[in-house]
Amino acid sequence: MTIIARLLMFPALLAATAQESKEYTRYASYHPYCSTPSQMKQRAIPPLSSQTLTNISRTALQLIHVTALIRHGARTPNASPHKYICWDGYWTDPATGIWNCELKSYDAAPPYSADLMFEKHYDALIRPSGERTGNELNGDCMLGQLLMRGYEQELVNGLHLRQAYLYDGNNTSQNHGSSNPSMRLWDMATSTIQGSGKFTKNSVGDASKKIYQEPNLRYRADDNERTLMSGQILLRALFGPEIQSAENNGETTIIKLHTADYKKDHFFISKETCPRLADLEAAAYKSEEFRRWNETSVEVQIIRKFFKSKMGYNVIRSSILDCLMTTMCTDRPLPELLDDYDGSLGPTPMNVEKDSEGITIVSEKDFTNIFERLVNYVVKHETFPYRYNDAALAKLGMGPLWKEIMTNIMPIVGATSNYTTFVPRTPPKLALFSGHDTTLMPILATLGQDVWAGTEWAPYASMILIEIYEVGNASKSEFTSGYAFRLIYNGEVLTSRMDGCSSDLELCDSQVLLDRVLPFAISEERDCAAASADQETSITDGETLSPDEETYDDDEEEIIPEPIVADIEVNPRQKWGMFGSVILSAAISSIATCFLMRQHYNNAYRQASTSDRDLSMAEHTNENNHEINGEDVHNGGKTYAFASSNNIEESEEDGII
Secondary structure (H helix, E strand, O other), X not given: OEEXXXXXXXXXXXXXXXXXXXXXXXOOOOOHHHOOHHHHHOOOOOOOOHHHHHHOOHHHEEEEEEEEEEEOOOEOOOOOOOOOOOOOOOOOOHHHHOOOOOOOEEEOOXXXXXXXXXXXXXXXOEOOOOOOEOOOOOOOOOOOOEOHHHHHHHHHHHHHHHHHHEEOHHHOOOOOHHHOHHHOOEEOOOOOOOOEOOOOOOEOOOOOOOOOOOOOEEEEEOOOHHHHHHHHHHHHHHOHHHHHHHHHOOOOOOOOEEOOOOOOOOOOOOOOOOOHHHHHHHHHHOOHHHHHHHHHOHHHHHHHHHHHHHHOOOOOOOOHHHHHXXXXXXXXXXXXXXXXXXXXXXXXXXXXXXXXXXXXXOOHHHOOOHHHHHHHHHHHHHHHHHHHHHHHHHHHHHHHHHHHHHHHHXXXXXOHHHOOOOOOOOOOOEEEEEEOHHHHHHHHHHOOOOOOOOOOOOOOOOEEEEEEEEEOOOOOHHHOOOEEEEEEEOOEEOHHHOOOOXXXXXXXXXXXXXXXXXXXOOOOOXXXXXXXXXXXXXXXXXXXXXXXXXXXXXXXXXXXXOOOOOXXXXXXXXXXXXXXXXXXXXXXXXXXXXXXXXXXXHHHHHHHOOHHHOOOHHHOOOOOOOOOOOOOOOOOOOOEEEEEXXXXXXXXXXXXX
């Protein structure tokens, strides 16, 4: 069924607004994973540097395409209690074990009239006591549901994009990227470059269509509530004034959304659709490099000893990362033993440290920075296969998604004649891909060992940007193809880290990107045959994570393989506490993917329009304390956006990162 959702104010938002002042106040410091408002402000898209504009004349450089890949915003836990093992008392304590959501979704069936909307409530299994429901999360939230904080994070992403790429005259700050004509993807003050390249007149988008319509925009997401909605929120912030103008003229705004069967889609590495991926993952975990770190690293030994002596576990379960983050990032209480985050340790490399005699000595005096040590351990354990063997796993797994990405870029840079397998279509000005952490991290891994270290997990609402520029003076040796690209991740320019790109330039010839990506940007042509049907798993230690088999479906986003241990010892109190609290819910019904968010939307834009709180991208390279700013948007009337929904089986909801 096609769903239409409308963004309006609704009563539930009043309570949510009252909670805003209480957000991110429990802890003195928040892990970057949380993407707090201050952390989101630091991810502003930097304008082209003065050095770039000195080397290349402003009149000889023009942005003509942007590919944006985002992770959804903050969400609820994504696994059932019997698989989501955190710490003793997690599910029995109402402060951590009950999840209620202020947000409600509204949907409508054809004919698509906003005069009849259905408000969805996850309260059918409410118990007489009223405190808990029979839902998986014991309240009225669904597994993996986007939270109000996630909504606000994607609003900021949309404003970042608007301030960087859309110029609307007097409403655009001089400190925003789009104040420079070279970075204007859309120039609303004039129409001189709308719909075509500046120098070659290469067809990009369609000037006769609205900027949020195809082929100017291509919106792609997997069929998951939180990714569908995250993309919608971002686009509403990006194109807010233009959508409002159309509505004031009595027009209904429709934005096409492209999605696919969840199990068949390729927004994550799926060993079900490509069995050879299991072989590549197993090879990574059996490698000497990984084993040496996992068996002898002081960091690993500290965490193991802490968990056994202090937490009462012989196994470090991978769900702990999501337990920590969904707790901290929603201001829920952490157990005292884990409540020591101050940010002083930071990400750590995969070092192997021993004493002078080659023996790892760990004592309780080493039990410091446990929160960060635990996060670092799980992150490195799970990201190692992405980068191993020149990212062979990531390249094979993300090849189909790269093919989609390059289908939008290839016609622009004029290289389609050599790659006939790409689907022909008019390239968009903006291609938005709304996915998951396990979408962005392997994508980064495929771009080279120096681009992404694999020591930091992709935070909520992370964003990768690939900008494509026309270069008028193509005779310059740096850009012989006539096109350049810039790679940005969460506000940091990474272009110079790619092999073949200059270390002192933020732009690089587009041919470098093509040479890097095209060899594995394939779909049906992939070699997915498994090396053997009965490949066995090696378990090295009863106290370590073993990645060779997953207890969760491997096609779900954010999945960490659960450990396989011959004799898993579970804390008895936690075991009975957990089973006592678990009631299996019915299959989750289809859900619409846009919320009635008028008040938050207006507040974000009112804040964005205040000049003394400017999102100063000109200062991006000098300081990391930006204020969010954008154009004033009067968000009255009704707004529509296409979305689709599907029933995801319970087992598919059990990913845990």
